[in-house]
Amino acid sequence: MTLAIEDVQVKISGRAIVSDASLIAAPGEVSGVIGPNGSGKSTLLRTAFRHLKPHAGRVLLGSTDIATLRPADLARKVGAVPQETRSDFDITVREMVTMGRTPHKHPFAAMTTADHEIIGDALSKTDIEQIAERRYATLSGGERQRVLLARALAQRTEVLVLDEPTNHLDVRHQLDLMLLVRELGLTTLMAVHDLNLAAGHCDRLHVLDGGRIVASGKPAEVLTTDLVRDVFEVDADVVAHPRTGVPHLILSPLERP
Amino acid sequence: MKAGHRVSTTVVFAGLATALVIAATAAIGYGSVSVPPLTVWKILWHRLTGLGEPSWTISQDAIVWDLRLPRMLLAALVGAGLSLVGVSTQALVRNPVADPYLLGISSGATVGAVGSLVLGISFWGATSHALAGFLGALAAFALVYALAVRGGALAPSRLLLVGVVVGHALLGVTNYLVLQADDPGKTNSALFWILGSLAGARWADLGVPVVALLIGFTALLLRARALNALLVGDETATSLGIPPTRLRRELFATTSLVTGVMVALSGSIYFVGLVVPHAVRLALGSDHRRILPAALLAGAAFLVLIDLLARSLLSPQELPVGILTAVIGAPVFLVLLSRRRVSETGL
Numbered sequence: 195m196t197l198a199i200e201d202v203q204v205k206i207s208g209r210a211i212v213s214d215a216s217l218i219a220a221p222g223e224v225s226g227v228i229g230p231n232g233s234g235k236s237t238l239l240r241t242a243f244r245h246l247k248p249h250a251g252r253v254l255l256g257s258t259d260i261a262t263l264r265p266a267d268l269a270r271k272v273g274a275v276p277q278e279t280r281s282d283f284d285i286t287v288r289e290m291v292t293m294g295r296t297p298h299k300h301p302f303a304a305m306t307t308a309d310h311e312i313i314g315d316a317l318s319k320t321d322i323e324q325i326a327e328r329r330y331a332t333l334s335g336g337e338r339q340r341v342l343l344a345r346a347l348a349q350r351t352e353v354l355v356l357d358e359p360t361n362h363l364d365v366r367h368q369l370d371l372m373l374l375v376r377e378l379g380l381t382t383l384m385a386v387h388d389l390n391l392a393a394g395h396c397d398r399l400h401v402l403d404g405g406r407i408v409a410s411g412k413p414a415e416v417l418t419t420d421l422v423r424d425v426f427e428v429d430a431d432v433v434a435h436p437r438t439g440v441p442h443l444i445l446s447p448l449e450r451p
Numbered sequence: 452m453k454a455g456h457r458v459s460t461t462v463v464f465a466g467l468a469t470a471l472v473i474a475a476t477a478a479i480g481y482g483s484v485s486v487p488p489l490t491v492w493k494i495l496w497h498r499l500t501g502l503g504e505p506s507w508t509i510s511q512d513a514i515v516w517d518l519r520l521p522r523m524l525l526a527a528l529v530g531a532g533l534s535l536v537g538v539s540t541q542a543l544v545r546n547p548v549a550d551p552y553l554l555g556i557s558s559g560a561t562v563g564a565v566g567s568l569v570l571g572i573s574f575w576g577a578t579s580h581a582l583a584g585f586l587g588a589l590a591a592f593a594l595v596y597a598l599a600v601r602g603g604a605l606a607p608s609r610l611l612l613v614g615v616v617v618g619h620a621l622l623g624v625t626n627y628l629v630l631q632a633d634d635p636g637k638t639n640s641a642l643f644w645i646l647g648s649l650a651g652a653r654w655a656d657l658g659v660p661v662v663a664l665l666i667g668f669t670a671l672l673l674r675a676r677a678l679n680a681l682l683v684g685d686e687t688a689t690s691l692g693i694p695p696t697r698l699r700r701e702l703f704a705t706t707s708l709v710t711g712v713m714v715a716l717s718g719s720i721y722f723v724g725l726v727v728p729h730a731v732r733l734a735l736g737s738d739h740r741r742i743l744p745a746a747l748l749a750g751a752a753f754l755v756l757i758d759l760l761a762r763s764l765l766s767p768q769e770l771p772v773g774i775l776t777a778v779i780g781a782p783v784f785l786v787l788l789s790r791r792r793v794s795e796t797g798l
Contacts, residue, residue, distance in 0.1 A: 267692075275690075282545065285736070
């Protein structure tokens, strides 16, 4: 299913954080949103699962404006891994993943065998079966991200929205997570901080700068020396990765005149 | 670390039900005139079904049915209600050590009830103090809501701060009312009420808390999965199809209703809404589908037991039950807290 953000504007306390943003996340593709700190990545992603309602523009799922969907209907179509996840309460991994079934269940409906199979499947795809009975609060960063991804998978949605899922992860876990997301084959919209990670694992990139999308396209088209200098204010030599051929950025500070 | 110290759900519910039955039997049987446990149940059975040959005295029957049973039931209802709103308050402000009294509602009930006691307003017999208490709770609810809401949303930290501030202001009003009371009898009864008491419970008092508890329990149980999601975060809740803003408004209204009714009837019985939910969470984890019914049973058993202690420890004198819950509850809470790891609670 295609997720399309059309001319979206989001204001927070009267200030426009995102303006005239449009992008399309094509079915089965991994679309990355990159941009410097404060460029509006999280804000833009929050409109995709309606945590924020745009002040102008709309978000379409196929041909349906998500503003017309009931909350549970939307949650059966779009799953999300937000950045903010509290662990003040004692919640096990299995309970956290079970939450993914919430939009599919009536208030008094018990968990069925089918639900348990879906949860088991999510645990196995993310390779966290061995830690299913542990507490979320005691997990490492990499384990936590896999748990949250498993919860979104248990929602059985066609679209995934991931807000910087690789933050705070070491390199191995960053790569593992990106490979896992690719293997899932879902329509994925994700914010990525690391430019090389984005270049290597996203089908398309959308570059946000000051709340506006300044470039969209394949990584090789988007990640140019000029764009990286204008948006990220660093100097970049773009080379082809010796093994995969995808663009790889070698970064250095801008030489100041 | 595995969640190994969690106890099997079946064991917990069986244990709580047993505890409630034992506490109830003891509370009905024990007192200045003791009634043996078996006789207690025979009397109840006879009253409910008309079956069985009376082998007990008329005064035993009157003591069980007219005096101790309504008091025990009120204790059970108030205990169940307070621990239920403890669970909902903790989800509402997303803090496992929040107490329903932090929201300011109970202080409103206290001002209302103490005000009517001290000023001698009695338009509806003894019930008018409870009614005034409930009106006070409603007023406090409106005030806290109006001050805490921003753009339709109740942010947890703001709600907590406004609740505490309003609560303290109302406490000042209560203290003033007590101080300026013109006769020591009024001061005494106001003080006794403030400290919490279940004495003098009658059958007629039970209807309102039963209804409030049923409404509160049903409303919360319907939202059990939503409450689970709210514990993790607002964005998570949205992504699971639960609008957090609306849920918080519903939770605040439900919590205030039950708190208002329970405090209006029994005064400020501290710590029940904090200790009971915390103990239940330690045993069962955080899934509200389990901890809501467990908190209901545990709260009922806990307060029935405490009330029994309150009237028997210094017999024939009676201690305000709120003093006992505070004196017993505080160390229990500290023990529970010390068993948790710092990293798990964020405390």
